[in-house]
Amino acid sequence: MSAPVTAATLTHEIAVEDPSTEETIARVPRGTAEDVDRAVAAARVGARRTRTIAPADRGRLLRALAAAVDAEREELARLETRDTGKPLSLARGEVAGCVGYLDYYAGAADKLHGETIPLGPGSLAWTVREPVGVTAHIVPWNAPLSMLCRSVAPALAAGNTAVVKPAEQTPLTALRFAELAREAGLPEHAVTVVAGLGAEAGHALAGHPCIGSLTFTGSVATGRAVLRAAAEHVTPVVTELGGKSPQIVFADADLDDVAAQVVTGVTANSGQYCDAGSRLLVERGVHDELVARVVARTAALTLGPGIDDPDLGPLVSAEHHRRVSSYVALGQAEGAVVADGPRAVPDRGHFLAPVTFTGVTPEMRIAREEIFGPVLVAMPFDDEEQALALANGTDYGLGVGIHTRDVDRALRVAGQVEAGYVMINEYFAGGPSVPFGGTKLSGTGRERGLVALDGYLRDKTVVARVGPR
Numbered sequence: 001m002s003a004p005v006t007a008a009t010l011t012h013e014i015a016v017e018d019p020s021t022e023e024t025i026a027r028v029p030r031g032t033a034e035d036v037d038r039a040v041a042a043a044r045v046g047a048r049r050t051r052t053i054a055p056a057d058r059g060r061l062l063r064a065l066a067a068a069v070d071a072e073r074e075e076l077a078r079l080e081t082r083d084t085g086k087p088l089s090l091a092r093g094e095v096a097g098c099v100g101y102l103d104y105y106a107g108a109a110d111k112l113h114g115e116t117i118p119l120g121p122g123s124l125a126w127t128v129r130e131p132v133g134v135t136a137h138i139v140p141w142n143a144p145l146s147m148l149c150r151s152v153a154p155a156l157a158a159g160n161t162a163v164v165k166p167a168e169q170t171p172l173t174a175l176r177f178a179e180l181a182r183e184a185g186l187p188e189h190a191v192t193v194v195a196g197l198g199a200e201a202g203h204a205l206a207g208h209p210c211i212g213s214l215t216f217t218g219s220v221a222t223g224r225a226v227l228r229a230a231a232e233h234v235t236p237v238v239t240e241l242g243g244k245s246p247q248i249v250f251a252d253a254d255l256d257d258v259a260a261q262v263v264t265g266v267t268a269n270s271g272q273y274c275d276a277g278s279r280l281l282v283e284r285g286v287h288d289e290l291v292a293r294v295v296a297r298t299a300a301l302t303l304g305p306g307i308d309d310p311d312l313g314p315l316v317s318a319e320h321h322r323r324v325s326s327y328v329a330l331g332q333a334e335g336a337v338v339a340d341g342p343r344a345v346p347d348r349g350h351f352l353a354p355v356t357f358t359g360v361t362p363e364m365r366i367a368r369e370e371i372f373g374p375v376l377v378a379m380p381f382d383d384e385e386q387a388l389a390l391a392n393g394t395d396y397g398l399g400v401g402i403h404t405r406d407v408d409r410a411l412r413v414a415g416q417v418e419a420g421y422v423m424i425n426e427y428f429a430g431g432p433s434v435p436f437g438g439t440k441l442s443g444t445g446r447e448r449g450l451v452a453l454d455g456y457l458r459d460k461t462v463v464a465r466v467g468p469r
């Protein structure tokens, strides 16, 4: 029988809610700075052990972990759906993506070598790519296991151990992942999860003196706090922050196909993706027609508990629902017009009907700030130059969608947008092998692809005299 839950024990726990029903589905420990200390100390021991594993064996272990996640994919997807509210199909896709990250980086584990630099007779220099030791990962709630695997898989492939601080709203799949890592045969403390609050466990991890690298995925405001804390020990940080990504549509595009992509781009995961296509920039001649198609498609989307696999689940929490709703009210106060008809949402759960704003000007806050909900702002443009000015007119630079049949134009615009990730005629295109990241306030560093491994390795140069002096 488990110990009775008292007010005293509750202060050391976090209640985890199903946002579709508002019911508490679990309680997890609320990790303290001391817990983080213990986790990092254990991960340091683990890192020493991990360095003795041959790279090819490390790859095999990661492949075993990929197989373990794959074998439990349905359970993990259901757990993710209950924790986040996201539609089950989306959670299934994200878990499949996790297997993809683990498989991809498993293949890289034994291919991380340096270079030799000839210095002429009698001397040789070479570089060695060494693991950084303990890597820290502070993860958001919007795609919890996917964001975890995106950074933990390359960190492990590079021969490190990982300490993970999941978001307080959604810690459940991270906790199960750490168990799966053990079950798959990874060394003890290869993956350690400390559930807890951002200002407590997160802050302690970001400022910890014994971590070799930190990967932070989350909001700009928290990113700044994390960078400040990491600066104390000059810890290298990969930041993956927010966005206000535009979808640029030229008049020659296939409007029906684009309408479907625009709707998916802003409503997938209820708009809670960093690269949600939340700004629709449309060539004026087709603006009204495209908006009408977008509104019609949006009206046909189903809303409901994630486990019933609707098109849209709820937002993650009551707090986030208040935030997104306040932007909807702000847009109307700023003079923008809601193009959608009224629609009912379920009584229970943090549901919000998608909103399409027209009559938006670039100065409006709804056109510049990340809302992180199913809220689209549409703006017309007259020519390519104006499209680029609008696209580049925010502080963010994460994703950009370009829709046109004109290849020259697509490549020209791709070359001039201030963004880390450009998608031509297919929004959300890519995968584990394709580097992803932002510019401007959307962050530094790259995840996915081989380039991501750089964040988890440090180069050592050795210069040697060879032969007699």
Ligand code: NAD
Residues within 6 Å of the ligand: 138, 139, 140, 141, 142, 143, 147, 165, 166, 167, 168, 196, 197, 198, 199, 201, 202, 203, 204, 206, 217, 218, 219, 220, 221, 222, 223, 225, 226, 239, 240, 241, 242, 243, 273, 274, 275, 370, 372, 398, 438, 442, 443
């Ligand atoms: P958030 O910044 O509130 O929280 C992210 C993580 O940081 C959580 O684990 C939280 O507990 C922790 N945290 C909070 N305060 C902290 C502190 N002072 N020190 C250390 N850690 C702290 O972000 P969120 O609301 O969970 O996620 C949404 C944001 O994440 C959006 O802005 C979204 O665009 C961004 N995001 C970016 C990417 C990307 O790849 N660029 C991917 C997913 C989400």
